[in-house]
Amino acid sequence: MDKKEKLLTISIAAYHVEKYLAKCLESFAYRDLEEELEVLVINDGSGDAINAIAMEYVTKYPKIFHLIDKKNGGHGSTVNRGIKEANGRFFKTVDGDDLVAKEGLYHLIDLLKRTDADVVVSDYETFDDRTGQTLERIVMSPKECISGNSYVWSDVCQKQYFVMHSITYRTSLLKENPISFSEHCFYVDAQYCLFPVPWIRKAAFLKETVYRYRLGMTTQSMDICNMQKNCAQHEKVLDSLLNCYRSYEAIVDTATKAYMQKGCAKFFVSQIKIYLSFCPDKERKQQIVKLDQKLKKEFPAIYDAVANKSVRLLRKCHYHIYTIASIACRRAYGLKGVHYDKKSDL
The missing domain is CATH 1.20.58 (Methane Monooxygenase Hydroxylase; Chain G, domain 1)
Incomplete structure (x- = not known):
């Protein structure tokens, strides 16, 4: 794996998402981001089909995509492994059946280049699994906060509770503190949102949609x-x-x-x-x-x-x-x- 430090590591949890993974990876496949972006596709013990899809992107964009094939351990284990392997200054996790918006991704990377924040919070949207139509945009940025600016965490954290889809952490915060997520377990997104909080000192906000969250699948843990x-x-x-x-x-x-x-x-x-x-x-x-x-x-x-x-x-x-x-x-x-x-x- 290319050990050159990147700006942003995206950790993709890939467990039996063969139907969706290519679209997810395609939302990161931009050659002009090769120097800034690292995408870790973590196959959580779901077989060769996931590896085959991931390797298409590893071969085509070797500076961006990397495949990690591991035994099944659940969503928490993919995040733990992603943090361990991350070479990016910042870290974001994305489910293999979701994706990101191109314009939002570029705005996020632009902000990460200049921010001193420990966490960056961006808006996200939901979309329908069958039609692809956007269902709702969820605004995470407090109205009084200027997009791109950073703020003392204790001054802004009471204005909103931030969810996994909106969060990008500084990687060192995750690596250097006693943070580990439960394995073989659903609902660890709640841990992802809470466990790092004691070490956050500054937060920045991006008033752009980055994450696109797929809704309507009966296999989802929130059903x-x-x-x-x-x-x-x-x-x-x-x-x-x-x-x-x-x-x-x-x-x-x-x-x-x-x-x-x-x-x-x-x-x-x-x-x-x-x-x-x-x-x-x-x-x-x-x-x-x-x-x-x-x-x-x-x-x-x-x-x-x-x-x-x-x-x-x-x-x-x-x-x-x-x-x-x-x-x-x-x-x-x-x-x-x-x-x-x-x-x-x-």
Whole structure:
């Protein structure tokens, strides 16, 4: 592999994305970026088809693309490996079934050349898997922040919570601190957003769309049926976020602490929604009550940071409206077959 330092490393998680990978890689295939850009295609144990697609780009653009073929370890393992192998001053992760916008990529690289920020936050958009049509642009840049400028992290972090698709980190921040993401596990994007936070000192914002996130695939981990199936993994990630907060709450500044509380609270609400999405029964209700009471006892600041109206109403009603909330949740997700024992005290 070419060990010359680059400006930006893109780590692409490639696991059974044969249908989409070529389009993903094509969004980085620009010869005038050969000196700045490094793209690591990390085949996470999904066979020769991924390697064949990746090698077409390695052969055609050897200064940009590099193939890493490894045993399956999940999304977290691809990010861990990407960080280890990265030669870029900055690091961004992209899923193999997504892509980037050309104009946004060029604007990002231009900003990275001159910024002193530890994290660069850009806008992103979603698009439909079937039609390719843009569905929504998600604005991540605070209105009062000037595109391209850098700001003290504690001055701006309370204005928005930044998601994986919007984030580009300074690579040294990831390499030089005790940051590692769970392997053989879904939902590590939440770790990616939170674990590096204690070491961020400056942030820059790019008011351009860089990441394009594909929606509409039933195989996606965020599909509610898959979230039900992977509920235990979601619980594992929630525990890891709470442990991260516990480890650093005493040493980070007040604004950063509040930011971490917000991130944990958001993921906690997602966990409650998974529980509510199952057919209502006593066991599921008890899971909600137990988890909420644990949060209140062990992490009162995160408990108070929960802003979701439905969860707050559940608490206010002492969970007596659990069955109604569960049915409403299932209907919102389009789930059928709401069966429960009306005689039971839910």
